[in-house]
Amino acid sequence: MTKPRDLIIVFGTVQRVMRAESQARKRGLDVDVIPAPRSVSSECGFVIEARSEDASRWSGLLQELELTPQSVFRHTGGGWVPGSLETGPRPSNRPRQRGR
Amino acid sequence: MRRIYLDHGATSFPKAPGVADAVASFLRNDAGNPGRGGHRLAVAASRAIEDARESVAELLGGHPERTLFGPGSTFWLNTLCAGLLGPGDTVVTSVLEHNSVMRPLRYLEAARGITIVTVRTANASGVPDPAEVRSVVSAARAKLVVMTHASNVTGAVFPIEDIADAVAPVPVAADGAQTAGSVPFDFASSGLAAYACSGHKGLLGPTGTGVLLLAPPLADELQPLVRGGTGSRSESEEMPVLLPDRLEAGTPNGAGIAGLGVAARWLLARGVSSIHQHESRLVAALAERLSSIPGAHVHGWDPGRPHTGILSFTVDGADTGELAAWLDRERGIMLRAGLHCAPAAHRWLGTFPSGTLRPGLSPFSTGADIEALAAAVEEFAARRRST
Ligand SMILES: Cc1ncc(COP(=O)(O)O)c(C=O)c1O
Numbered sequence: 001m002t003k004p005r006d007l008i009i010v011f012g013t014v015q016r017v018m019r020a021e022s023q024a025r026k027r028g029l030d031v032d033v034i035p036a037p038r039s040v041s042s043e044c045g046f047v048i049e050a051r052s053e054d055a056s057r058w059s060g061l062l063q064e065l066e067l068t069p070q071s072v073f074r075h076t077g078g079g080w081v082p083g084s085l086e087t088g089p090r091p092s093n094r095p096r097q098r099g100r
Numbered sequence: 101m102r103r104i105y106l107d108h109g110a111t112s113f114p115k116a117p118g119v120a121d122a123v124a125s126f127l128r129n130d131a132g133n134p135g136r137g138g139h140r141l142a143v144a145a146s147r148a149i150e151d152a153r154e155s156v157a158e159l160l161g162g163h164p165e166r167t168l169f170g171p172g173s174t175f176w177l178n179t180l181c182a183g184l185l186g187p188g189d190t191v192v193t194s195v196l197e198h199n200s201v202m203r204p205l206r207y208l209e210a211a212r213g214i215t216i217v218t219v220r221t222a223n224a225s226g227v228p229d230p231a232e233v234r235s236v237v238s239a240a241r242a243k244l245v246v247m248t249h250a251s252n253v254t255g256a257v258f259p260i261e262d263i264a265d266a267v268a269p270v271p272v273a274a275d276g277a278q279t280a281g282s283v284p285f286d287f288a289s290s291g292l293a294a295y296a297c298s299g300h301k302g303l304l305g306p307t308g309t310g311v312l313l314l315a316p317p318l319a320d321e322l323q324p325l326v327r328g329g330t331g332s333r334s335e336s337e338e339m340p341v342l343l344p345d346r347l348e349a350g351t352p353n354g355a356g357i358a359g360l361g362v363a364a365r366w367l368l369a370r371g372v373s374s375i376h377q378h379e380s381r382l383v384a385a386l387a388e389r390l391s392s393i394p395g396a397h398v399h400g401w402d403p404g405r406p407h408t409g410i411l412s413f414t415v416d417g418a419d420t421g422e423l424a425a426w427l428d429r430e431r432g433i434m435l436r437a438g439l440h441c442a443p444a445a446h447r448w449l450g451t452f453p454s455g456t457l458r459p460g461l462s463p464f465s466t467g468a469d470i471e472a473l474a475a476a477v478e479e480f481a482a483r484r485r486s487t
Contacts, residue, residue, distance in 0.1 A: 012332070012340075012342045013165075013332055013340075013342050013343075013344065013345050014134065014135040014146050014150070014331065014332065014345075015150055015153065015164065015165060015343075015344050015345075016165070017146075018146055018147055018149075018150030018151075019150060019154070019164055019165075021147075022147075022150070022151065022154070033143050033146075033147075034138065034143075035137075035138020035139070036138070043332050043333045043340070044135060044331060044332040044333075044345075045135065045136075045137070045138055045331060045332070045334075046135070046138060046143065046146070
């Protein structure tokens with residue numbers, strides 16, 4: 001796949017990031033851990049880099065692991081824009097909401 | 101001369117297969133500073149540590165987020181005592197504790213005015229019944245129970261899950277130094293609030309590693325003993341609230357933890373209950389064999405109780421240090437003589453201050469090992485009697 005990964009998921013600790021990464025890999029999701037880009041604030045410095053087409057699988061996985069992301073970003077219009085796993089880009093960086 | 105290592109109570113040797121390679125591989129390939137900086141070596145080191153955390157959590161029944169790494173049982177027992185006990189608090193403990201429990205408690209008694217109440221059980225083994233602990237805890241209005249899961253002197257296993265059940269909701273923090281990896285245990289269903297253990301004993305990992313498992317609500321309350329950098333929330337001069345970061349300040353022992361992770365996977369495959377069966381069978385045979393030697397005495401042994409692969413013995417007229425040195429030099433057998441950092445236990449057993457000899461078995465110990473020890477002790481005791 002040549003298209004760059006366009007989804008960022010932020011957690012509060014490296015432990016959560018790595019747990020999410022390894023569980024996602026086990027389920028065959030395309031994922032990497034990268035340092036948080038400038039425009040994305042992360043308390044632990046690392047973030048999950050994934051693909052927006054997998055967003056709903058991520059949502060299911062994180063519910064299963066009882067891991068709530070601190071924030072989610074999508075790459076749109078040349079930059080990282082706050083969003084969620086359920087919807088497309090959102091204007092503000094609100095906490096993730098479930099069950100819509 | 102064949103070398104026979106029987107000091108697994110102090111630290112295990114050999115380590116689990118693959119541990120040394122995992123340590124070397126971490127140092128060769130992954131030795132960045134985990135969580136500090138975003139480059140690939142920092143990521144690789146973080147992955148290695150978090151993989152190990154998952155394995156250790158799975159082995160012991162911990163939640164990965166509340167499975168903490170540190171340098172050993174001592175560090176985590178200090179954290180628990182200092183983090184949970186303040187002026188006016190009463191703590192209940194047993195007569196068989198290691199100094200990694202008694203010294204922090206004695207310090208807090210002097211420094212903070214805590215009260216220490218010891219369960220002076222009716223059982224000769226020193227292991228209290230859950231009902232005895234409950235009555236002491238309620239009479240003393242204790243805030244916390246800190247108790248070993250097994251004596252490092254006699255190997256007697258405490259019914260720690262039943263004790264936790266009996267004293268609930270008073271939290272129980274267990275010292276699992278002698279049981280982790282050698283006695284079947286599941287933290288999640290244990291009812292314990294906390295469980296501290298060493299990575300280098302029954303867990304068969306490198307020295308300088310230890311584990312703390314926490315359950316809520318204690319997990320949310322416990323304050324660190326040591327504060328400093330975590331790689332997270334670096335803009336703040338306060339410790340982060342989230343675990344594991346709150347309790348893991350400073351660069352962790354990545355190489356040791358990578359080795360511990362491999363050891364945990366080996367233990368999962370081998371099975372702790374099969375290890376326990378193996379060690380129980382051998383240690384019971386050793387107790388019986390030593391007890392049959394004229395002049396030799398096994399201390400605190402209770403055949404009706406589960407034991408780890410440890411026991412304590414003495415030989416009439418023999419200095420324990422002298423006998424241990426003879427076993428090492430003349431027979432290649434390594435074990436530990438003296439007080440084993442547990443003077444309270446030896447006072448209870450009546451073996452203070454001279455102490456005992458303490459063989460400790462491992463998954464790799466064999467019937468031939470214990471027979472070699474018994475034969476050597478028999479020879480030494482016979483010589484003692486004839487001089
Ligand atoms: C019962 C018990 N508690 C605590 C410890 C301390 O463990 P560590 O030296 O790994 O901190 C030991 C080790 O000797 C022990 O046997």
